[in-house]
Amino acid sequence: MKRACIVSIGNELLNGRTVDTNAHWLSGQLLTFGIPTCGVWVVGDEMDRIVSSLTEAAKVGDFIFITGGLGPTDDDLTRQAMADFLGVELEFRQELLDIIEAFFTSRKIVTPSINRMQAMIPKGANVIDNPIGTAPGIYAVAAGKEYFCLPGVPVEMRRMFDDMIRPRLKNRQGGPVSLTERVSCYGAGESIIAQQLGDMMKRGRNPLVNCTVNGGDITLHIVAEAADFETARQMIAERKRQIVGILGSIVYSTEDKTLPEVVGQLLRQKKMTLATAESCTGGLVGKLITDVPGSSGYYRGGWVTYSNELKNRELGVPEERLKKYGAVSEQVAGAMAQGAVRRTGADAAIAITGIAGPDGGTEQKPVGLVYIAVQIGKNLEVREFRFAPLSREMIRQRAALSALNLLRLKLGV
Amino acid sequence: MKRACIVSIGNELLNGRTVDTNAHWLSGQLLTFGIPTCGVWVVGDEMDRIVSSLTEAAKVGDFIFITGGLGPTDDDLTRQAMADFLGVELEFRQELLDIIEAFFTSRKIVTPSINRMQAMIPKGANVIDNPIGTAPGIYAVAAGKEYFCLPGVPVEMRRMFDDMIRPRLKNRQGGPVSLTERVSCYGAGESIIAQQLGDMMKRGRNPLVNCTVNGGDITLHIVAEAADFETARQMIAERKRQIVGILGSIVYSTEDKTLPEVVGQLLRQKKMTLATAESCTGGLVGKLITDVPGSSGYYRGGWVTYSNELKNRELGVPEERLKKYGAVSEQVAGAMAQGAVRRTGADAAIAITGIAGPDGGTEQKPVGLVYIAVQIGKNLEVREFRFAPLSREMIRQRAALSALNLLRLKLGV
Numbered sequence: 001m002k003r004a005c006i007v008s009i010g011n012e013l014l015n016g017r018t019v020d021t022n023a024h025w026l027s028g029q030l031l032t033f034g035i036p037t038c039g040v041w042v043v044g045d046e047m048d049r050i051v052s053s054l055t056e057a058a059k060v061g062d063f064i065f066i067t068g069g070l071g072p073t074d075d076d077l078t079r080q081a082m083a084d085f086l087g088v089e090l091e092f093r094q095e096l097l098d099i100i101e102a103f104f105t106s107r108k109i110v111t112p113s114i115n116r117m118q119a120m121i122p123k124g125a126n127v128i129d130n131p132i133g134t135a136p137g138i139y140a141v142a143a144g145k146e147y148f149c150l151p152g153v154p155v156e157m158r159r160m161f162d163d164m165i166r167p168r169l170k171n172r173q174g175g176p177v178s179l180t181e182r183v184s185c186y187g188a189g190e191s192i193i194a195q196q197l198g199d200m201m202k203r204g205r206n207p208l209v210n211c212t213v214n215g216g217d218i219t220l221h222i223v224a225e226a227a228d229f230e231t232a233r234q235m236i237a238e239r240k241r242q243i244v245g246i247l248g249s250i251v252y253s254t255e256d257k258t259l260p261e262v263v264g265q266l267l268r269q270k271k272m273t274l275a276t277a278e279s280c281t282g283g284l285v286g287k288l289i290t291d292v293p294g295s296s297g298y299y300r301g302g303w304v305t306y307s308n309e310l311k312n313r314e315l316g317v318p319e320e321r322l323k324k325y326g327a328v329s330e331q332v333a334g335a336m337a338q339g340a341v342r343r344t345g346a347d348a349a350i351a352i353t354g355i356a357g358p359d360g361g362t363e364q365k366p367v368g369l370v371y372i373a374v375q376i377g378k379n380l381e382v383r384e385f386r387f388a389p390l391s392r393e394m395i396r397q398r399a400a401l402s403a404l405n406l407l408r409l410k411l412g413v
Numbered sequence: 414m415k416r417a418c419i420v421s422i423g424n425e426l427l428n429g430r431t432v433d434t435n436a437h438w439l440s441g442q443l444l445t446f447g448i449p450t451c452g453v454w455v456v457g458d459e460m461d462r463i464v465s466s467l468t469e470a471a472k473v474g475d476f477i478f479i480t481g482g483l484g485p486t487d488d489d490l491t492r493q494a495m496a497d498f499l500g501v502e503l504e505f506r507q508e509l510l511d512i513i514e515a516f517f518t519s520r521k522i523v524t525p526s527i528n529r530m531q532a533m534i535p536k537g538a539n540v541i542d543n544p545i546g547t548a549p550g551i552y553a554v555a556a557g558k559e560y561f562c563l564p565g566v567p568v569e570m571r572r573m574f575d576d577m578i579r580p581r582l583k584n585r586q587g588g589p590v591s592l593t594e595r596v597s598c599y600g601a602g603e604s605i606i607a608q609q610l611g612d613m614m615k616r617g618r619n620p621l622v623n624c625t626v627n628g629g630d631i632t633l634h635i636v637a638e639a640a641d642f643e644t645a646r647q648m649i650a651e652r653k654r655q656i657v658g659i660l661g662s663i664v665y666s667t668e669d670k671t672l673p674e675v676v677g678q679l680l681r682q683k684k685m686t687l688a689t690a691e692s693c694t695g696g697l698v699g700k701l702i703t704d705v706p707g708s709s710g711y712y713r714g715g716w717v718t719y720s721n722e723l724k725n726r727e728l729g730v731p732e733e734r735l736k737k738y739g740a741v742s743e744q745v746a747g748a749m750a751q752g753a754v755r756r757t758g759a760d761a762a763i764a765i766t767g768i769a770g771p772d773g774g775t776e777q778k779p780v781g782l783v784y785i786a787v788q789i790g791k792n793l794e795v796r797e798f799r800f801a802p803l804s805r806e807m808i809r810q811r812a813a814l815s816a817l818n819l820l821r822l823k824l825g826v
Contacts, residue, residue, distance in 0.1 A: 012625040012634065014450045015593050016441020019432060023455065028429020037427045039462060040455035042436065045616075045623070049452060049473070056469055060462070073607045074616050075623055107799065112604040132802055134604075153626060155807055180428070210425070223428070276696075276717065282708075283691070283699025286717040290695025293771055293805055301723040304689065304699040306714035310757065314714075314727075344723065358706055392706055 001176050003038040004030050005061030007053045009068035009078055010152050011044040022067045022150075022157055029161065033169045034177025034229065035063065045069060050081040058145050068152030070135035072115045078149055079138070083122040086142055090120040096127060100134050128164050132156055137164070176225065179232040183220040183243050184253040186405045190218060196246050200239070207239050215397045217259070252408060259404045260288045260295075266411040267298040267348070272376075274407075275346035276302030277315055277336040279327065279353040280370065284400040300344045305336065315339030326365065328353050330382045333371035337382075341375050348376045348411075350403045354385075356395045370399045374406050381410065414589040414638060416451045417443050418474030420466050422481035422491055423565050424457045435480045435563075435570055442574065446582045447590025447642060448476065458482060463494040471558050481565030483548035485528040491562055492551070496535040499555055503533040509540060513547050541577050545569055550577070589638060592645040596633040596656050597666040599818045603631055609659050613652070620652045628810045630672070662822060672817045673701045673708075679824040680711040680761070685789075687820075688759035689715030690728055690749040692740065692766040693783065697813040713757045718749065728752030739778065741766050743795045746784035750795075754788050761789045761824075763816045767798075769808045783812045787819050794823065 006026055012018040020042055027037040038060050041053035050069070057064045069078030083090045097119035104111040121127060121138050128137030128148065133156040138149035148165060150157045185193060190211055194201055197220075200209045207224035222239050226232035244251050252262050267274055276285050276299075283304045289295050305311040308322050317335040325331045336351035354370030361367035368387040373380060385402055387395045419439055425431040433455055440450035451473050454466035463482070470477050482491030496503045510532035517524040534540060534551050541550030541561065546569040551562035561578060563570045598606060603626050607614055610633075613622045620637035635652050639645035657664050665675050680687055689698050689712075696717045702708050718724040721735050730748040738744045749764035767783030774780035781800040786793060798815055800808045 010625070011623050011636070012632075013437075014440050014453065015444055015634065015636075016437060017593075017595070017632070017634065018625060019434060019437045020453075021432060024429060024432045027427050031428055038457060038459070039466070040427065040433075040453070042453035042455070044449075044451060046451070052469075053452070056465075071624075071626075072604050073624060074614055075621075109602075109605075112608050114604055114607060132804070132807075155804055159804070221429075278696070278699075280703075281700070282703025282712075283689075283696030283715070283717065286691075286696025286719075287694070287700050287809075290693075290717075290719065290769075290809075291806065295695075296719055299695075299719050301717045301719035301727075302696070303716055304696065304703075304714040306699075306703065306709055306712050310714040314756070343727070356703075393704070396700075396703075 001178075002035060002062040003060065004035050004063040004065060005057035006037060006040045007050070007057055007064065007066045008040060008042045008152075009045065009050055009066065011075070013042050013068075014044050022152065022154055025154070025158065026065055026067070026161070028180070029166075030063075030169075031178060031180045031223075034179055034232070035169070036178055045075040045077055047077050047081055047084070050077060051085050054081065054085045058143070062145055064145060064147045066147065066149040067157055070118070070137070070149060070151045072112070072118050072134065076117075079117075079120055079122070082125070082138055082140065082147065082149060086122050086125070086140060088123040091123045093119050093121060093127070096121070096136055099136070103134050128160055130156055130160055131163065132159055176227055177229055177232055178223060178225045179229065179236060180221050180223045181236045181240070182256055183222065183240060183251055184257070184259075185218040185220065185247060185250045186216060186252050186259060186401065187250045187409075188218070188247075193218060193220070193247065193250070197243065200242070207235050209239065209243070215394055216401055249409060252405070258291070259401055259408065260292050263404050263408050263411070264289070264292045264295055264298060266408060270411065272347035272411075273298050273300050273344075275300045275340040275344040275349045277340040277349060277351040278302065278304050279306060279311070279336070280356040281352050281396050281400045281403075282306060284396055285350060285352065285403055288400055288404065300346045302340060311336060315343065328355055328365055328369060328371065330371050330384065333373040334375075334380055334382045337373035337375040337380060348374070348407065350374055350407055352399055352403050354395070354399055356392045356399075358392055368395050370395070370402075372399065372403045372406055374403070374410050376410055379410075381406070414591060415448060415475040416473065417448050417476040417478060418470035419450060419453045420463070420470055420477065420479045421453060421455045421565070422458065422463055422479065424488070426455050426481075427457050435565065435567055438567070438571065439478055439480070439574070442579075443476075443582075444591070444593055447592060447645070448582070449591040458488040458490055460490050460494055460497070463490060464498050467494065467498045471556070475558055477558060477560045479560065479562040480570055483531070483550070483562060483564045485525070485531050485547065489530075492530075492533055492535070495538070495551060495553065495560065495562060499535050499538070499553060501536040504536045506532050506534060506540070509534070509549055512549070516547050541573055543569055543573055544576065545572055589640055590642055590645055591636060591638045592642065592649060593634055593636045594649045594653070595667075595669055596635065596653055596664055597670070597672075598631040598633065598660060598663045599629055599665055599672060599814065600663045600822075601631070601660075606631060606633070606660065606663070610656065613656070620648050622652065622656070628807060629814055665818070665821060671704075672814055672821065673705050676817050676821050676824070677702070677705045677708055677711060679821060683824065685760035685824075686711050686713050686757075688713045688753040688757040688762045690753040690762060690764040691715065691717050692719060692724070692749070693769040694765050694809050694813045694816075695719060697809055698763060698765065698816055701813055701817065713759045715753060724749060728756065741768055741778055741782060741784065743784050743797065746786040747788075747793055747795045750786035750788040750793060761787070761820065763787055763820055765812055765816050767808070767812055769805045769812075771805055781808050783808070783815075785812065785816045785819055787816070787823050789823055792823075794819070
């Protein structure tokens with residue numbers, strides 16, 4: 001089986017500032033083609049360290065992915081390091097400079113002279129186009145190994161992998177493969193899911209089911225090893241069916257859709273529109289909904305009523321209710337959702353009010369207490385959640401996702 | 414100067430499931446002692462890969478941190494790999510088994526036989542106590558290098574580092590140190606900043622200035638190497654003053670504050686309140702503002718007017734104006750900001766309208782076109798931005814940050 005190695009380059013990866021998410025993302029993507037990653041080397045912007053990592057990686061891997069160090073500044077050494085490693089010179093390519101200059105011209109900026117450096121690539125290597133940045137990638141083959149140099153900026157790296165490398169890997173044939181697909185769950189903890197799935201998650205099973213947790217969002221990874229893709233795909237499909245049978249409505253996607261995407265799909269199917277009224281999440285629910293391209297088809301908009309005054313004046317939450325029950329209460333959450341429906345004429349509304357912390361909690365209403373209201377037509381449901389003890393960020397994230405999940409369940413899975 | 418290397422062990426780190434946060438955390442901690450990390454090796458549960466990574470790490474590092482592979486199961490190979498690497502046998506330690514058995518007994522569980530394996534450590538090595546788990550750590554010295562093996566479970570690894578390793582590193586005296594501090598910038602590209610800073614970013618300079626980019630958010634890392642902390646700190650402070658002198662208002666923080674934190678600080682100082690009116694960012698600006706604890710002190714709230722209807726009805730954007738200029742226009746952005754101030758009585762407002770894509774662009778109004786309005790008191794300013802060709806996510810991120818930055822500049826840096 002062919003294996004990959006990843007070399008991640010950049011001082012920022014070694015000083016506690018930036019987590020190397022590129023290696024993580026790449027290794028996950030490569031597995032979908034049945035290519036396991038056997039090692040990651042993280043090195044700073046030092047020529048000898050980069051070259052020795054390339055040398056080590058080439059000993060064990062067949063595909064070597066290199067990210068970072070393709071920028072225009074002096075500490076961007078990947079071009080030169082690749083040339084040294086391959087034993088060739090760097091070569092200036094006019095057509096690359098033309099593309100870089102066009103990039104700046106479209107922004108009405110004169111191309112800085114340092115960006116000229118980005119038009120150099122090792123002799124004999126090929127260019128991997130970068131449609132959204134100035135750093136072209138490099139593709140080289142040497143001694144039967146393939147080298148892919150990509151920028152460290154995640155959005156550029158991913159786009160180039162998707163556009164240029166994914167199709168190339170897809171066309172490769174033969175050999176045993178390892179495939180991974182995912183089932184996305186919301187609404188139950190990791191240990192409860194693990195209990196329900198039982199033996200499926202035991203080591204050594206094939207397919208094996210693993211579990212990762214991101215806040216309340218739980219992803220089950222089904223890894224199948226087989227002689228060919230078709231067999232692996234069938235094994236995964238069968239296991240997916242079993243998991244959905246066991247977990248039921250906890251599963252929100254078997255196709256890598258996000259919760260906002262699934263909610264959007266349901267709203268579209270039912271030809272319904274949505275409005276939001278947020279307090280402690282401060283706009284996060286709206287942001288998540290509008291992450292989805294085309295969300296303007298069902299999302300009318302919403303309010304961030306961070307102050308009581310706006311809750312009252314804009315959403316019509318009665319002042320007495322705010323006084324009697326407090327802004328963080330079932331009653332206010334419900335009135336916010338009703339106000340959002342009334343003001344927008346939307347078919348459905350989500351409202352959230354809570355205490356995200358770190359301050360503002362009391363014994364009766366501790367940090368992490370959140371009320372979520374979902375109004376669909378005339379039907380209102382308000383639920384209480386207690387997310388403590390978590391960080392402000394995590395409480396807000398879980399509140400927003402729980403609201404979307406509640407809407408999903410009420411719309412019918 | 415002494416340097417560290419990190420070897421992270423575990424299949425889960427190489428299959429897209431788990432991000433290696435241990436290496437990130439450790440490298441950040443080590444820097445506070447002036448110890449830079451010169452490389453990270455991520456390897457799976459394979460004996461030969463672990464041993465060869467230890468061999469490579471020992472060539473360049475003085476302190477080698479190894480995390481993972483200390484559990485009780487078959488695929489936990491770190492103990493044996495360390496013994497092989499050091500050229501010694503594994504040795505059974507009764508006192509370790511006593512501790513492991515006490516751990517299970519206190520939980521009223523009979524010690525599983527597989528955990529006996531965790532009482533083995535390489536001959537001549539020392540134990541690093543694990544107060545919260547069954548996996549003891551290993552400390553060994555060989556050929557002047559120090560090796561620290563810690564569990565992969567982050568909470569155990571961090572606790573053992575804090576309790577046992579931190580005091581040891583703190584007590585080391587003398588020797589050269591490396592310190593890193595940061596300057597945060599917004600409003601100019603990487604190459605333009607690099608041009609302005611010139612020689613400061615040239616390789617080999619001390620202090621050295623490196624640059625990382627996250628969307629439009631640019632971080633300059635100032636790395637100083639000196640005989641002692643005090644000297645390194647002074648070198649960094651002096652370089653920071655020079656950078657601020659050159660880049661001026663492009664610098665928004667020299668203390669690791671985020672843009673929303675800086676904006677919040679300014680609003681607080683000026684005793685001003687803020688409202689938001691968002692279209693294409695869908696709530697992201699509100700989310701960013703309310704990421705900051707205590708933002709309720711200055712943030713009144715806002716609108717996500719995703720539909721024209723809401724722009725008109727809630728913010729009073731005249732219908733003729735929407736028809737004549739379109740929702741994505743200078744005129745509508747301005748009217749949204751004015752509406753937000755009028756409706757909330759806030760001292761300032763930010764409004765954003767644009768085309769985040771991927772669809773909805775035209776030749777006149779392409780994807781990435783964004784208008785940002787900032788109203789402060791009676792003063793309104795609207796700016797046009799063109800963020801294409803970027804992803805929807807990046808366009809929204811840059812639009813939101815550019816709006817906060819424009820507000821920062823208008824509030825006075």
